[in-house]
Amino acid sequence: MNILLVGSGGREHALSWQLAQSPSCAKLYAAPGNPGIEAHAECVGIAADDLDGLVAFCTAHAIDFVVVGPEAPLVAGLADRLRARGIATFGPGAAAAQLEGSKGFTKDLCARAAIPTAGYRRCTSAAEALAALGDFAIPVVIKADGLAAGKGVIIAETRADADAAVADMFDGAFGGAGAEVVIEEYMAGEEASFFALSDGTNVMAFGSAQDHKRVGDGDVGPNTGGMGAYSPAPVLTADLEAQVMDRIIRPTVATLAADGTPYVGVLFAGLMLTDMGPKLIEYNARFGDPECQVLMMRYAGDLAALLYAASTGALADAPPPAFASDYALTVVMAANGYPATPEKGGAIHGIADAESGGVRVFHAGTARDGNTIVAAGGRVLNVTATGRTVTEAQARAYAAVDKLDFASGFCRRDIGWREVAREAR
Ligand code: AMP
Ligand code: GLY
Numbered sequence: 001m002n003i004l005l006v007g008s009g010g011r012e013h014a015l016s017w018q019l020a021q022s023p024s025c026a027k028l029y030a031a032p033g034n035p036g037i038e039a040h041a042e043c044v045g046i047a048a049d050d051l052d053g054l055v056a057f058c059t060a061h062a063i064d065f066v067v068v069g070p071e072a073p074l075v076a077g078l079a080d081r082l083r084a085r086g087i088a089t090f091g092p093g094a095a096a097a098q099l100e101g102s103k104g105f106t107k108d109l110c111a112r113a114a115i116p117t118a119g120y121r122r123c124t125s126a127a128e129a130l131a132a133l134g135d136f137a138i139p140v141v142i143k144a145d146g147l148a149a150g151k152g153v154i155i156a157e158t159r160a161d162a163d164a165a166v167a168d169m170f171d172g173a174f175g176g177a178g179a180e181v182v183i184e185e186y187m188a189g190e191e192a193s194f195f196a197l198s199d200g201t202n203v204m205a206f207g208s209a210q211d212h213k214r215v216g217d218g219d220v221g222p223n224t225g226g227m228g229a230y231s232p233a234p235v236l237t238a239d240l241e242a243q244v245m246d247r248i249i250r251p252t253v254a255t256l257a258a259d260g261t262p263y264v265g266v267l268f269a270g271l272m273l274t275d276m277g278p279k280l281i282e283y284n285a286r287f288g289d290p291e292c293q294v295l296m297m298r299y300a301g302d303l304a305a306l307l308y309a310a311s312t313g314a315l316a317d318a319p320p321p322a323f324a325s326d327y328a329l330t331v332v333m334a335a336n337g338y339p340a341t342p343e344k345g346g347a348i349h350g351i352a353d354a355e356s357g358g359v360r361v362f363h364a365g366t367a368r369d370g371n372t373i374v375a376a377g378g379r380v381l382n383v384t385a386t387g388r389t390v391t392e393a394q395a396r397a398y399a400a401v402d403k404l405d406f407a408s409g410f411c412r413r414d415i416g417w418r419e420v421a422r423e424a425r
Helices: 010-021 051-060 071-075 078-084 103-113 126-133 159-170 238-258 291-298 303-311 390-401 417-424
Strands: 002-007 027-032 065-068 088-090 120-123 140-144 153-156 181-185 190-199 203-211 214-216 220-223 228-231 264-274 277-284 327-335 360-363 366-369 372-375 379-387
Touching: 002 010, 002 051, 010 027, 010 291, 010 303, 010 360, 010 379, 027 051, 051 078, 065 078, 065 303, 071 078, 078 088, 088 264, 088 303, 103 120, 103 181, 103 238, 103 277, 120 126, 126 159, 126 181, 140 159, 153 159, 159 181, 190 238, 190 291, 190 303, 203 238, 203 291, 228 291, 228 390, 238 264, 238 277, 264 303, 291 327, 291 360, 291 379, 327 390, 379 390, 390 417
Parallel strands: 002 027, 002 065, 065 088
Antiparallel strands: 120 181, 140 153, 140 181, 190 203, 190 264, 203 228, 214 220, 228 327, 264 277, 327 379, 360 379, 366 372
């Protein structure tokens, strides 16, 4: 089949690499793609948020199947528009994508379906939020309701910080995303990411990962989109995964189906492993970035066929995902200044050298300047390796990082530290 992949980051580079290898993929296009994706797909210059352009391209090029990488076009209704034209699409429609697009929507759904999550209140004015804060212990979590590129969450350690966060959000610190605010009970525990495919009715577990959101070694400094990840996450044992499927994933998919807004695509559950079992922190309506890179590094089946089955109501008959038992670990190389003001244009050399010995360097924010690959975003490269242990995968990834010549870039040096420490015990 002819496939269009929408997106331009490291997540999409990893997806394009697997889709291009899939026996069921005849021709792969990417919109807009990036210099890494060019090796696996024909890149077409249509932006991921140009819904009209994407729909017109699919019609003109006999596209059978569209895989949507990022959340914004899903929340904007790309999947609805494609399905209305009979084009199979991996990704939820706008209504179901509210799981990522509105934190309040997700919390209300959890309440209706008795899904374990933090207690919460939705507030539409500063006065209402300030009054509600009195019902919560400190620390307390304050979230902008809408999409805020992972930045609209404040964990307030004092009541004064909480008051200030509420004031900031209603003053427009996160734009329209903060017109409504969700106040949440603080949950203590270790975080893990869990992925499940859904065809609207049937679900299939699709692996686990842990990422590192803070910019600095030791998990310090500002939050980022993710500085590295590894998969699987051993803290999410088979028993805990079964609990997550039964108590969180299945009731979510069943509730959306009953509402007449079935969820098609991948559900990315951010989990807190609390003393009382796994609880949902948030949902994303897409694969994680960089979590997808480590999942794809371990994947060994026909990805296009599996995602197509999920997109055509055929997941019940599809074989379970074929993941290697090895660990995969990815280190994000970011441009100096990330996450505030990343430096653009820095030259990168040595990618082929770094990729010797089974390492993959996925392009996230890169561009071509003549024959040179240069930085063109905050997160620039994802250096991804496998190993029989997280420790081994980490050593291989950093050995590859050290072969790269990217003078205006940096990375964390401790990706995987939790698991490396556990493996040393
Ligand atoms: P979110 O964008 O909702 O995933 O939140 C970003 C980060 O804030 C999460 O990865 C957690 O580290 C933290 N967080 C969010 N909600 C809570 C909560 N209720 N309790 C503790 N930490 C939270
Ligand atoms: N790495 C976190 C995310 O993709 O949201």
